[in-house]
Amino acid sequence: MFSHSLFLTQTFSRPRFSLVSPRPRGTVVKTFQSRKIYSMEKIEHKQVKINDINMHIAEKGKGPTILFLHGFPELWYSWRHQILYFAAHGYHAVAPDLRGYGSTTTVSSKGGDASKFSIFHLVEDIVSLIDVIAPNEEKILVVGHNWGTIIAWYLCLFRPDRVKAFVALSVHFLHRNPDPAKKFADVFRVMYGDDHYIWRFQEPGDIESEFAKVGVKKVLKKFLTFRDPASIRFPKTEKFINSYDAPVALPPWLSDDDLNYYVANFQKTGFTEGINYYRALNLDWELLGPWTGAQVKVPAKFMVGELDLVYHMPGAKEYIHEGGFKKDVPLLDDEIVVMEGVAHYINQEKPEDVNNHIHHFFQKHS
Incomplete structure (x- = not known):
């Protein structure tokens, strides 16, 4: 959750704006039964050893891989509706518990060292995970929300060779301001x-x-x-x-x-x-210096709730709608989706509408 005040101030042409009214890397070490709530849906759960953690993932379906990344304070479970929908529509849907969350456990140090949670650690986790869940796919599809979106933006920036297309929910791209x-x-x-x-x-x-x-x-x-x-x-x-x-x-x-x-x-x-x-945010700012001004060159789509606190941070709307966002992400879809009456947890609050937008966008890039 960030503000445009973090970014360089620029003015550009406006993208199309749509206010939508929603309708009423490693080795698998363990497999276990799904939680009761979704046992009938046969969502498979695994522990995957990557880097210095054992990462828990939930997955279902066969086809092109879509990786769903959650935020704070959430879990893989935040994507329950998306896993079921996209598995039923011919995709391999995967949602991990990110580093430090849920059934994902650390292998080495536990908890206290915040430097182990830098954006570089988080992106490295995801790159390694992609190697495991999609070994035969050069690139995959990615969806993020909240911190998952932030991680995914930097995945796209650092490793565009691994991402076909990205749907960002709630959080726009963080354009690093070089001012200390x-x-x-x-x-x-x-x-x-x-x-x-x-x-x-x-x-x-x-x-x-x-x-x-x-x-x-x-x-x-x-x-x-x-x-x-x-x-x-x-x-x-x-x-x-x-x-x-x-x-x-x-x-x-x-x-x-x-x-x-x-x-x-x-x-x-x-x-x-x-x-x-x-x-680790200020550490991130220091380490990201070489990428100041770099563009994200992956096809991307942005969706946000009209009541989302991120959308209402100072300068956010101007950055999103007046061209700064498009400048930083030149392959950003021209339609910015703002869901009327919807707040921060957009993918849980209005799953049908979110799923339809994601599906339509990914059909163009699969």
């Missing part, structure tokens, strides 16, 4: 103050301590039900901590069973490793 005052994490503190969630995530153990007081279920409810176009804040006040106790109704797209699946996984893993992605 515009390091990725620091800029959020400048814009929003010390309470902004990305800045609160920077100090090791700080936010984890708060989350421990509140409990995993309430934390996940807060994130997954968030629909305010304003950004997420975590003030260091007792009043705010007590606010977690306020009743929260689950949206229609998130059942109690869905929430409980997330809860069970995060009770096992905690939040630290997922938060470490954010703690």
Whole structure:
């Protein structure tokens, strides 16, 4: 979740804008039965050893491979609707638990070293995974949401030879600003103050301590039900901590069973490793220096919810709709899809519409 304030300011011609009203690398070491919720759908689950982790993947179907990358605080499970749809439509659909999430376990160090969660580690994981899941395919199709989108943008930038086409949900491309005052994490503190969630995530153990007081279920409810176009804040006040106790109704797209699946996984893993992605942001900014100004040259399509907090960050809409995005991603599809009345978790909130857009785009590039 980032702002155009991270980017160089430029002005270009506008792409076409569409406001859509949605309808009402390694060795396989273990295979196990799918979770009960989708046991009848026969989604296959495997552990794959890549780099310094054992990565859990969920997969189904045969055909061209589509790799689905989730965000924070999520799991492979966020793609449950997409796995079933694309497997039924002639694709090999694969969704991993990313480094630090769910049933993906580290082989070496555990958790505390945020430098092990740099964008280069994350992209290396995905390149290695592609070698395993698609050994006979030169290039695959990729879909990302939230942090999964960020990882996929840099996969496309670093290794365009491995990606046929990419659908980005929620997060536009991060155009690195070379100004040291515009390091990725620091800029959020400048814009929003010390309470902004990305800045609160920077100090090791700080936010984890708060989350421990509140409990995993309430934390996940807060994130997954968030629909305010304003950004997420975590003030260091007792009043705010007590606010977690306020009743929260689950949206229609998130059942109690869905929430409980997330809860069970995060009770096992905690939040630290997922938060470490954010703690490595300034390191990412430093290491990405040689790619300043580089273009992503992979066919891409962008979709976002009208109420998504990322879409409402300062400068985001101007970057997306006034040509800066197209300049950075010259093969970006001319139609930018903004789903009316939809918030951040777009692929879960409106799976049918998202699936149709993804399918239509990939049919042109398969």
